[in-house]
Amino acid sequence: MTLSRLLLLAATVVLSLLAGGVRAADTTGSDNGRDLVLRYLQQIDCAYAARAALPENNARFETSLREHMPPAQHAAERAARQEVVARRSIGCEGLAHQVRDVSVQFDARTVALQKQAALAGDRYARLNGNLPTADDPAAVARMRMQLREIVQSGDLLAISEIGRPIALSRDPGLYGSATRAGDGAVIDTWMLVACDLGLECGSGSRPLDRWCLKMWGCAQTDLAGAIRAVHGQAYFLKIDAQRRSLVVRIRNQQWEGLFAPLADTAGPGTS
16 A cells, blocks of 8 residues: 555545544534543554454454455455455554454453443443343333433434344343344444444444454445345344334434343343
């Protein structure tokens, strides 16, 4: 990659981060710590970019291309992935992530940024650090309240993270999700909800770049296209229906029953 190309990518990243900071300020209400969150996310992406550049990861990427994409699309996919790795590797000097092919141990200073942002009250950081470990009625009720408050706040970054604690809970049905524990479909659904509500998810955006670094679909025009390319049409249509239903409900401010337990879910904290 030429020096001029790298300089152009660097300028693009700077402009993107500045724009992201403006959008965050518009949507976080009285929350503090969003600047810490943006630094945290940038440093996390550094680790994933380093992992994506490993020979073992590149070999797995090439296998995915051969198995899932027509040969005519391989060149575009490779070029897009290289651009993502270059874009997300800028500003990563001095970080001490321990990066392996299938795992990442993040720099302690990076982890501390998320904790500091949570203490400062940032919604994304608080949710990211509040993964459910208990299923008693009080814990379930608190999590439901936190999720509803995030949706009502309009904080797009925090909304994009809603699916993660649900997927990692003992029973996602307690929060209204018809998925099983550990099923990433609810994570993808809420990411796309945030995209529909205004989060930037197109070419060069962090959500699409993160997907590319972890999976493939790098040459797609948006996150929805990348999810469809990787998981197939049947999977996409299922989460797309859920996504559209949630977006309509949120835009109409139909908060009643949002995150309420499914009718056939037996568990604590039902109301």
